Amino acid sequence: MSNTLLELKDLHAGVEGKEILKGISLSVGRGEVHVILGPNGSGKSTLMNVIMGHPKYTVTAGTIRFEGEDIAKAKTFERARRGLFLSFQTPEEIPGITVENMLRTAKQAVTGERVKILPFRKQLRAMMEELRIKPEYAERYMNVGFSGGEKKRNEILQLLMLDPKLALLDETDSGLDVDAVQIVSEGVAKYHHAGNACLIITHNTRILEKLTVDRVHVLISGRIVEEGGAELVADINANGYTHIAGAQAGE
Amino acid sequence: MRVAEKKKTYVEDIERTLYDIRDADNASYKSETGLTEEIIRDISARKHDPAWMLDFRLKSLATYNSLSLPTWGPDVSELNMDEIVTYVRPNAKMTGNWQEVPTDIKNTFDRLGIPEAEQKQSLAGVGAQYDSEVVYHSIQEDLVKEGVVYTDMETALTEHEDIVKTYFMTLVPPHDHKFAALHGAVWSGGSFVYVPEGVAVKIPLQSYFRLNAAGAGQFEHTLIIVEKGASLHFIEGCSAPKYNVTNLHAGCVELFVKEGARLRYSTIENWSRNMMNLNTKRALVEKDGIIEWVSGSFGSHVSCLYPRSVLRGEGARCEFTGVTFASKGQNLDTGASVIHAAPHTSSTINTRTISKAGGKATYRSAVKVTKHAPFSKCSVNCESLMLDSASRSDTLPVMDIEASEVDVGHEAKIGRISDEAIFYLTSRGIDEDEARAMIVRGFVEPIAKELPLEYAVEMNNLVNMELEGTMG
Numbered sequence A: 001m002s003n004t005l006l007e008l009k010d011l012h013a014g015v016e017g018k019e020i021l022k023g024i025s026l027s028v029g030r031g032e033v034h035v036i037l038g039p040n041g042s043g044k045s046t047l048m049n050v051i052m053g054h055p056k057y058t059v060t061a062g063t064i065r066f067e068g069e070d071i072a073k074a075k076t077f078e079r080a081r082r083g084l085f086l087s088f089q090t091p092e093e094i095p096g097i098t099v100e101n102m103l104r105t106a107k108q109a110v111t112g113e114r115v116k117i118l119p120f121r122k123q124l125r126a127m128m129e130e131l132r133i134k135p136e137y138a139e140r141y142m143n144v145g146f147s148g149g150e151k152k153r154n155e156i157l158q159l160l161m162l163d164p165k166l167a168l169l170d171e172t173d174s175g176l177d178v179d180a181v182q183i184v185s186e187g188v189a190k191y192h193h194a195g196n197a198c199l200i201i202t203h204n205t206r207i208l209e210k211l212t213v214d215r216v217h218v219l220i221s222g223r224i225v226e227e228g229g230a231e232l233v234a235d236i237n238a239n240g241y242t243h244i245a246g247a248q249a250g251e
Numbered sequence B: 001m002r003v004a005e006k007k008k009t010y011v012e013d014i015e016r017t018l019y020d021i022r023d024a025d026n027a028s029y030k031s032e033t034g035l036t037e038e039i040i041r042d043i044s045a046r047k048h049d050p051a052w053m054l055d056f057r058l059k060s061l062a063t064y065n066s067l068s069l070p071t072w073g074p075d076v077s078e079l080n081m082d083e084i085v086t087y088v089r090p091n092a093k094m095t096g097n098w099q100e101v102p103t104d105i106k107n108t109f110d111r112l113g114i115p116e117a118e119q120k121q122s123l124a125g126v127g128a129q130y131d132s133e134v135v136y137h138s139i140q141e142d143l144v145k146e147g148v149v150y151t152d153m154e155t156a157l158t159e160h161e162d163i164v165k166t167y168f169m170t171l172v173p174p175h176d177h178k179f180a181a182l183h184g185a186v187w188s189g190g191s192f193v194y195v196p197e198g199v200a201v202k203i204p205l206q207s208y209f210r211l212n213a214a215g216a217g218q219f220e221h222t223l224i225i226v227e228k229g230a231s232l233h234f235i236e237g238c239s240a241p242k243y244n245v246t247n248l249h250a251g252c253v254e255l256f257v258k259e260g261a262r263l264r265y266s267t268i269e270n271w272s273r274n275m276m277n278l279n280t281k282r283a284l285v286e287k288d289g290i291i292e293w294v295s296g297s298f299g300s301h302v303s304c305l306y307p308r309s310v311l312r313g314e315g316a317r318c319e320f321t322g323v324t325f326a327s328k329g330q331n332l333d334t335g336a337s338v339i340h341a342a343p344h345t346s347s348t349i350n351t352r353t354i355s356k357a358g359g360k361a362t363y364r365s366a367v368k369v370t371k372h373a374p375f376s377k378c379s380v381n382c383e384s385l386m387l388d389s390a391s392r393s394d395t396l397p398v399m400d401i402e403a404s405e406v407d408v409g410h411e412a413k414i415g416r417i418s419d420e421a422i423f424y425l426t427s428r429g430i431d432e433d434e435a436r437a438m439i440v441r442g443f444v445e446p447i448a449k450e451l452p453l454e455y456a457v458e459m460n461n462l463v464n465m466e467l468e469g470t471m472g
Helices: A044-052 A076-082 A099-111 A116-128 A135-138 A148-162 A178-191 A233-240 B035-044 B050-065 B103-109 B116-119 B140-145 B153-159 B161-166 B179-187 B417-425 B432-448 B453-462
Strands: A002-014 A017-031 A033-037 A058-066 A084-087 A094-098 A166-170 A197-201 A215-220 A223-228 B006-010 B126-131 B135-140 B150-154 B191-195 B204-209 B221-226 B230-239 B247-249 B252-257 B262-270 B275-278 B278-285 B290-297 B302-305 B308-311 B317-324 B331-339 B346-355 B360-371 B377-387 B392-401 B409-418 B464-469
Touching: A002 A197, A002 B275, A017 A044, A017 A197, A017 A215, A017 A223, A044 A076, A044 A084, A044 A197, A076 A084, A076 B417, A084 A148, A094 A099, A094 B161, A094 B417, A094 B432, A099 A135, A099 A148, A099 B204, A099 B432, A116 A135, A116 A148, A116 A178, A148 A178, A148 B161, A166 B126, A178 A197, A215 A233, A223 A233, B035 B050, B035 B179, B035 B191, B050 B179, B050 B221, B103 B126, B103 B302, B116 B126, B116 B204, B116 B453, B126 B150, B126 B179, B135 B150, B135 B153, B150 B153, B153 B161, B153 B191, B153 B221, B161 B221, B179 B278, B191 B204, B191 B230, B221 B230, B221 B262, B247 B464, B252 B262, B252 B290, B262 B278, B278 B290, B278 B317, B290 B331, B302 B360, B308 B317, B308 B346, B308 B453, B317 B331, B317 B360, B317 B432, B331 B346, B331 B377, B346 B360, B346 B392, B360 B377, B360 B409, B377 B392, B377 B432, B392 B409, B417 B432
Parallel strands: A033 A197, A033 A215, A084 A166, A166 A197, B126 B204, B191 B221, B204 B230, B221 B252, B230 B262, B247 B275, B252 B278, B262 B290, B275 B302, B278 B308, B290 B317, B302 B331, B308 B331, B317 B346, B331 B360, B346 B377, B360 B392, B377 B409
Antiparallel strands: A002 A017, A002 A058, A215 A223, B006 B464, B126 B135, B150 B191
16 A cells, blocks of 8 residues: 555646646655645645635646545545545634534544544543643534634644544644644644654744654745755744745746 | 445425324314404304403404504515404314313324423423314413413403403503504414412423414414512414415414513414414513513514513513524514613523525514613624525614613624635535534524423424435
8 A cells, every 4th residue: 555645746726717826746645744834825725725625726737636546526525534634724613513512523424433422522521631621612612712722722622533644734833822832732743643644834843843844845836846854944944935946936 | 335324414494294284174163254343243252252352352453444554574465364264263172181182183282292291291281272262271280279370361361350351462552553453353362371479380381372274363362470579481382284375373472570570481483384473472571570582483474573571670681582594485574672661671682593595584673772771781682694695684673772871782693604614614524514504503502502492302403404324
């Protein structure tokens, strides 16, 4: 069996006729951690949404393969059931649906099995404790009235409970104070093992401290202009994007 | 090989099959269609009204003839009173024993789960009206010993004539509007509840109104008096099978909540889609009294329903919780009205309306804080959800504040299910239909949890889940 989980080949995608991703190719294998860096507006969040199948975006060329199968036409829920997960930059508030109910429904959907209430609740409470989310939040409506940090921790809670094969983390660490970044990065580290993978958008190196970064991709204007190992993160943090090859090539 | 279980969920109308089973028309007597003095005299004679009631009916008829249709709200001009049968006596006498209720009528109430709820003691008393008359009434013995009266209006008119005469149509006088006048002329059936001072009725009483006859009207009158410091939860349910002719419901509910008393009045209305539901409900609340309305409007072709609370005593409170679901061919105009007429009164109105498949749902409210009501509080929260582009929703909240030192809050939202919310849920593996259903369920959840248990089940039918298992 191939070790490759996600494989993008020459992926072009956009919204309402405007091309945002202009030929992305990358490959994420089991056990790996990939980081996507890039200035604002370079197409990072679009890339995450396109991989997850947001109906707003249209794939105009190229392929998205997951475990060898073309999923470019699969619906979002089908991708989730195959093992994809997106941690949202701005998680939606859903009134009337409690965290526990939504997670149990989602768990049943992705596993295709009935989830028993009591063991599930026990696991949920344990995970919440690790993420330092107060137990009463299980009964609160999804993200309604949560602070920014609470929403992000709630995303990681879902990541841990649903245990996908590939986690797409869209700035899960942005807007958080030092302690919250610590909690979130511990959560991601707890999730990650040799059988799954992470694709992380970040502006922050702290979330990466507890992870071994395998590959870094620099995305500018819808294209990957530079790739390298973990050292690229420190380089860009120190020097910015202007020195990167192709960044100002006026393509 | 076992194929993964397929799950299909969709946002559906209320499952109506249960309600649509019609009984054969076995009525023992039906009045002529239309509305004449002769018909009113005939109804009154058959009901053995005291003289003052006949007089009241005839005056109401004159008032009816002098008033024109309301100029606001849904168009009710398609209602032709000349085609409505105003009085249908079922072929049954009122009894306290289900075995004595004719089989076809008993079966209807069995299907609706009324005797079962009574047996499980989740109800302390039950009234069941079939067409124009109450066919069954019961109340637990211990409540009778405490002086609680729960009976049909006809019995009340005989056994508690003074009380009825004191209160009957004083809160909703016949000249209030055309259909109040109609009600005054042809009313029949309904419930009378009297809770003496200091008595707490801990288990709800429930009346169920069933209209079986095609082309008929139901005009039941509900009169509830909760004396000083007493409390009660009263539930009313209504349904009818569907016919191709117009049926009319013009009931009237008058609630008197005395000093420090508390009354919760819950309604689930699920009339068939040929019903004109023009109902009038009012509560008069004295010092420190509390009226709580819980109102679910799911059925009927056209509804106009705006329960009014008059907060007459200092510190009186009103809490109104309502949900309305309008689907194809329905125009449901619902809401609430509150009059703050004393200092330190407070009201909360919290509603959700849903429209789908071309249905129209309007939220309409009027809150008046008179100059006699300083230091009052009022909070209105009305939210509407349209499930498709063919459906319509309006919110028409009116506030009229004459007093100073008043705390008023208002929030109105009209929206559709957001694509981002669907994307969020589907990104967790939940399919699109289920995601929509979850969002709709979530939208009405704050209301659903206020409903009586047996009706919460009915509420869940709003957003119907259908599971299909396939074996390969």
